[in-house]
Structure formats: C-alpha cells, structure tokens
Amino acid sequence: MSPNTTSASYEVLSPWAEADPMPFRGISPRLDALAGKKIGLLTNSKRAAAPTMQVLKRRLTEKFPSVEFTEFANLKPNEVITEHAGKDEFENWVKGVDAVISAFGD
Amino acid sequence: MYDSIVIEDRKKPTVTLVNKGFVSDTQSASRGKGMPGLRSIPTAIPCEASMMEDIEAGVDAAFDDIVTALTKPLTREEEAPRPKEAEKPTRIIFKGNLEEMIRFFYKRGWTDGLPVIPPTEEAVAEMLKGTDLPPDHLLGKLESRMGKATVEKIAVNAVMAGALPTYMPVLIAATKLLLESERGFMGFTTFGFSTGSWAPFWIINGPVRNEICVNNGSGALSPGNIANAAIGRAMGLIIKNIGGVRKGVEDMGVMGNPMKYSMVIAENEEESPWEPLHVEYGYSKEESTVTVSYPQSYLQHWPYGSDGEGILRSVVDNLPRSMRYTLIFTPTHAKNMAREGWTKEDIKEFICEFARMPGSRINRMPPIGTANPGPYGRKISIRDTDTVPTVRDPRFIRIIVAGGPGAFIAHVVGGGATPGMKQTQKIELPKDWDKLVKKHRDLVPTYAKY
Numbered sequence: 345m346s347p348n349t350t351s352a353s354y355e356v357l358s359p360w361a362e363a364d365p366m367p368f369r370g371i372s373p374r375l376d377a378l379a380g381k382k383i384g385l386l387t388n389s390k391r392a393a394a395p396t397m398q399v400l401k402r403r404l405t406e407k408f409p410s411v412e413f414t415e416f417a418n419l420k421p422n423e424v425i426t427e428h429a430g431k432d433e434f435e436n437w438v439k440g441v442d443a444v445i446s447a448f449g450d
Numbered sequence: 451m452y453d454s455i456v457i458e459d460r461k462k463p464t465v466t467l468v469n470k471g472f473v474s475d476t477q478s479a480s481r482g483k484g485m486p487g488l489r490s491i492p493t494a495i496p497c498e499a500s501m502m503e504d505i506e507a508g509v510d511a512a513f514d515d516i517v518t519a520l521t522k523p524l525t526r527e528e529e530a531p532r533p534k535e536a537e538k539p540t541r542i543i544f545k546g547n548l549e550e551m552i553r554f555f556y557k558r559g560w561t562d563g564l565p566v567i568p569p570t571e572e573a574v575a576e577m578l579k580g581t582d583l584p585p586d587h588l589l590g591k592l593e594s595r596m597g598k599a600t601v602e603k604i605a606v607n608a609v610m611a612g613a614l615p616t617y618m619p620v621l622i623a624a625t626k627l628l629l630e631s632e633r634g635f636m637g638f639t640t641f642g643f644s645t646g647s648w649a650p651f652w653i654i655n656g657p658v659r660n661e662i663c664v665n666n667g668s669g670a671l672s673p674g675n676i677a678n679a680a681i682g683r684a685m686g687l688i689i690k691n692i693g694g695v696r697k698g699v700e701d702m703g704v705m706g707n708p709m710k711y712s713m714v715i716a717e718n719e720e721e722s723p724w725e726p727l728h729v730e731y732g733y734s735k736e737e738s739t740v741t742v743s744y745p746q747s748y749l750q751h752w753p754y755g756s757d758g759e760g761i762l763r764s765v766v767d768n769l770p771r772s773m774r775y776t777l778i779f780t781p782t783h784a785k786n787m788a789r790e791g792w793t794k795e796d797i798k799e800f801i802c803e804f805a806r807m808p809g810s811r812i813n814r815m816p817p818i819g820t821a822n823p824g825p826y827g828r829k830i831s832i833r834d835t836d837t838v839p840t841v842r843d844p845r846f847i848r849i850i851v852a853g854g855p856g857a858f859i860a861h862v863v864g865g866g867a868t869p870g871m872k873q874t875q876k877i878e879l880p881k882d883w884d885k886l887v888k889k890h891r892d893l894v895p896t897y898a899k900y
Contacts, residue, residue, distance in 0.1 A: 354545070354548065355542055355570060355571065356544050356568045356569050358606070359560050359607045360539065360543075360558070360691050361595070361691060361692040362539050363537065363595050363596050363598060365751050366483065366534065366596075368484050368531040368534055370485075370528060370530050370531060371464075371485060371529075372463045372464075372526065373462045373523075374461070374463050374522060378520065384462075386454075390496070390524050392499075392505060395505050396505050396509060397693040399506055400467075403513055417646055422640040422643075422788040423634040424456065425453045426456050427633065427634070436777045442459050442466045444454070444462055444463075446454045446465070447469065447495075448466065450472055450645060
C-alpha cells in the first residue's frame with residue numbers, strides 16, 4: 345500500500361450487529377451410573393449417524409448389560425424436532441428415557 | 451445439536467457426538483441457544499464420509515468420554531453458567547489509516563478477504579439516502595446470531611462492499627427475504643449454513659434493474675459491473691456481520707463456493723419473449739423485485755441446435771440432479787423457442803418429462819431424511835431398469851432471459867424455497883428516487899478502444 349493511501353485517517357462505524365444477550369441456563373444433573381438406566385439414542389438424517397449409534401449400542405451393552413435402549417431419529421434436516429409434526433412422538437419418547445446420547449452425522 | 455438442547459430443557463442429561471471439525475459450530479450453536487455447558491464429545495466420527503471401520507474405532511476412542519459425560523457430576527459453571535456479558539457495541543469502532551482499518555476489520559472476520567471501503571459517518575449517511583427508513587429501523591433479527599438488522603447496519607455493510615446508495619432498496623428487500631425465509635430444510639437456516647456450500651443467487655426484476663444498471667447482457671455473471679458485484683458482496687457481508695454466519699464456524703460448507711462473493715443478475719425483460727420472472731410470481735411489470743435461490747453449482751453448455759429441439763434436448767441431457775434450477779437462456783434462444791410456440795410452462799413440463807435418470811442411480815442414493823425421501827417416499831421399489839424424472843415438479847424450475855450474443859445456456863443449480871414459500875420480495879423505493887438515480891446512473895465503465 346502506497347504512503348499516500350495510508351496517510352488519511354478514517355473514523356469508521358462497526359458493521360457487527362447488536363444482538364440481545366441470550367440468558368444462559370445450566371444443563372441437567374447427570375446420572376449416578378448407567379447400570380439399569382434407559383438410554384435414548386438420537387440420530388439425525390445424515391449417513392453416519394445411525395451406524396454410529398448401532399456400534400455404540402453394542403459397546404454399551406457389552407459393558408453395561410442392564411442398560412436398556414430406545415431409539416429416535418429426527419429425519420427432518422435442520423428442523424428442530426419440536427417444530428415439526430413429530431413433536432408429540434418425540435416428547436413421549438423423551439419422557440421415557442433417563443438420558444440421551446445424540447449423534448449427528450455431519 | 452438443537453435437539454440435545456431441547457432434551458436438556460426437559461431435565462434429561464445428554465451427550466452429543468460431534469465430528470471434531472464441528473466443534474466451533476457446536477459451541478456457537480449451544481451458546482447461541484443459551485446453553486454453553488452442553489456436553490459434547492469431539493470425535494473422528496460421526497461424519498457423512500465415515501467408513502464402518504472408522505466408526506467402530508471412533509466409538510471405541512470416545513467410549514469412556516461418553517460414559518463420563520453422562521455420569522460425571524456437573525461443575526458449578528455447568529449447573530449455573532455465569533450470565534453472558536451484554537455486548538456494549540461502540541458505534542464508532544476504529545480510527546486509523548486505510549491499511550490499519552482494513553486489517554482491523556479483516557482480523558475480526560468482518561470482510562470477505564478483499565479490501566473494504568471505510569464505512570465512515572459521511573459514507574454511511576450518503577448510503578442512507580437510498581431509503582426513507584430511519585437508520586434505527588429494525589427489519590428483524592437475522593439467524594444464526596439473531597443480529598439486529600437495522601437499516602444503518604445494512605448501510606455500513608453496503609459501504610464496505612462498495613455499493614451505491616441506489617442499491618439500498620435492493621439490499622433492504624434482499625435482507626427481508628432472508629429474514630422471512632421459511633424455517634427448516636428449504637430456507638436460509640439450511641442454505642446459509644449447510645455443508646453443501648449453497649450461495650445466494652439474486653435475480654433482480656422490474657424497472658429498478660435499468661435504473662441501477664444491473665448487467666443482464668454479455669458476461670452478466672462475470673465481474674466488472676458495480677451493481678452485480680457490490681449487491682451480492684454486500685449481502686455476503688450482511689449475512690456475516692448481521693447474521694453472524696462465519697465460514698468454518700456457522701457456515702460449514704465443505705468445499706465452499708466462489709459464488710458467495712457475489713452472484714447477481716437482472717433479467718433482460720426487454721428482449722424476452724416471455725413474461726418476466728416477477729410477473730410469473732404475481733407482481734406487476736411496473737414493480738421491482740429481488741428473488742433468491744441458493745445454488746451450489748453453475749454450468750454452461752452449448753445446444754445441439756438453435757431451435758427448440760436442439761436447445762431443449764441439450765438442456766435435459768446436461769441437467770444434473772438437484773433440488774431447484776434456474777435456467778438462463780439468451781434472448782436469441784428464447785425468441786427462437788417462443789417463435790415455435792414454446793412457453794416457459796411448456797419448457798418446464800418438457801424438462802420434467804424428458805430429463806430422466808436410471809433407477810439404479812436412485813437406488814444407490816441413501817434417502818436424506820424425510821424431506822428428500824426418494825420417489826413416492828420409497829413406498830414402491832424403483833427397478834434399476836426404470837427411468838425416473840430428474841425434476842418432479844415444474845415449479846422447481848425457474849427460467850429467465852439474460853446473457854449476450856452467442857449460443858451458451860446456463861444452469862444455476864442447487865436449493866431454493868418450497869413452492870408457495872417466500873422467494874421474492876418487492877423493492878420499495880424512496881421518494882427522491884429519481885433524483886438519486888440521476889446522480890448515480892452514469893457510473894458505468896467506458897472502455898478505451900485499442
């Protein structure tokens with residue numbers, strides 16, 4: 345850059361938009377142990393999500409034989425599960441689990 | 451990721467497996483939704499490209515962390531995170547010389563990599579002459595950051611992009627299009643962020659095209675015209691600086707897309723034998739509009755001949771599989787086809803019927819969610835020997851007329867709105883529009899003869 349272009353001084357406005365701060369909230373208390381619990385396995389529509397969960401389910405079963413599993417897939421890409429028609433089914437599913445492992449296949 | 455937050459809100463502990471390349475995206479998403487402590491495990495999997503042996507190894511490597519994430523008691527910060535400090539944005543953000551200012555903006559990720567014009571108070575005030583809306587007028591909050599899209603912020607980004615005040619009405623309308631885009635798979639919340647590297651493609655119709663000199667002739671999509679270049683560039687900066695959609699953080703496009711620098715065209719309505727795109731979409735010819743789609747790819751080809759047979763046979767032979775299509779025909783090709791009686795609707799129907807692919811290709815593609823389940827929702831099996839339409843709904847095809855003399859046809863291929871959802875926005879002009887146009891319309895390149 346030539347000296348001529350660097351001599352002038354510019355006072356400039358910010359292009360970065362304001363945003364209302366989102367109040368932070370905590371996450372849920374953890375389980376004391378996995379044994380005897382019902383674990384939900386949640387996947388999305390992407391290619392690797394379901395096979396990842398199948399492998400994980402096998403590994404967890406080997407280590408924690410008393411764990412039960414229930415699976416749910418949100419197959420609507422980029423749609424939050426509570427914002428589409430599968431909402432009620434999802435809510436019932438969540439009620440029946442002690443914890444959830446999610447794998448999103450991106 | 452958002453689904454995990456929903457589950458945590460229902461008092462159930464979660465852990466989320468994310469590919470290590472998505473760690474920044476995950477953190478941005480969880481903070482953006484107010485849950486910074488969401489537990490996730492960066493892994494080599496899951497990833498769309500993972501093979502089974504990699505998945506097995508990835509799960510084994512992450513196994514202990516997964517168990518720990520579900521059982522290790524919460525830290526105080528995870529249980530009750532400290533409130534996020536409110537941003538105290540300074541309106542005047544920097545003072546310095548040109549080089550310092552450009553570097554300051556670049557280092558904050560506020561540019562597209564190219565030098566920007568300093569958005570000084572004076573330059574922004576001049577830009578604001580392009581609208582009657584007050585600077586603090588809030589159009590809405592733009593995903594993903596829910597940044598406040600005020601008229602002044604649009605003007606600041608417009609100055610940076612090198613826009614003229616006469617582009618403000620287009621930029622305001624285009625921002626409204628993003629704000630009012632359908633939520634979910636077929637809207638900006640997918641196409642602005644997706645691994646698919648979709649780029650916004652803006653089509654301008656109506657009288658404003660000529661008043662602000664948007665090129666629709668030779669090289670319409672090439673660099674060299676300020677309107678085509680600066681409008682798309684400004685929208686890219688608006689998406690980044692108001693929406694907070696940054697490459698590799700929120701915009702997770704795998705390959706990226708050079709069309710994200712700018713992809714703007716006007717339709718050559720004067721030379722078209724058909725009704726313009728915006729009239730087809732229900733606006734009057736006297737109204738001006740901007741229409742958006744989100745292509746991934748741009749391809750051009752020669753026709754087999756200059757008549758409808760030669761043009762349209764080549765179109766169906768070159769049509770790639772995708773979701774939405776904009777076909778750009780030159781005025782000459784359009785007139786040749788119209789003379790034979792082809793309407794835009796005829797052309798769309800012909801493409802839907804004759805652009806076909808082997809069933810074997812469908813059978814090898816996994817269904818990508820319920821939004822794209824495959825023909826007939828896979829309730830019937832497709833035989834490898836069947837042929838199936840490449841495009842199943844003529845409303846997924848747009849036809850516009852643009853380009854210079856010659857014989858090439860362009861396909862702009864990718865995503866776009868669901869038919870019936872928001873895809874076009876009327877452009878509102880300020881009351882002193884004619885005066886403003888008069889001031890700026892002579893700014894056109896005059897090439898020296900040699």
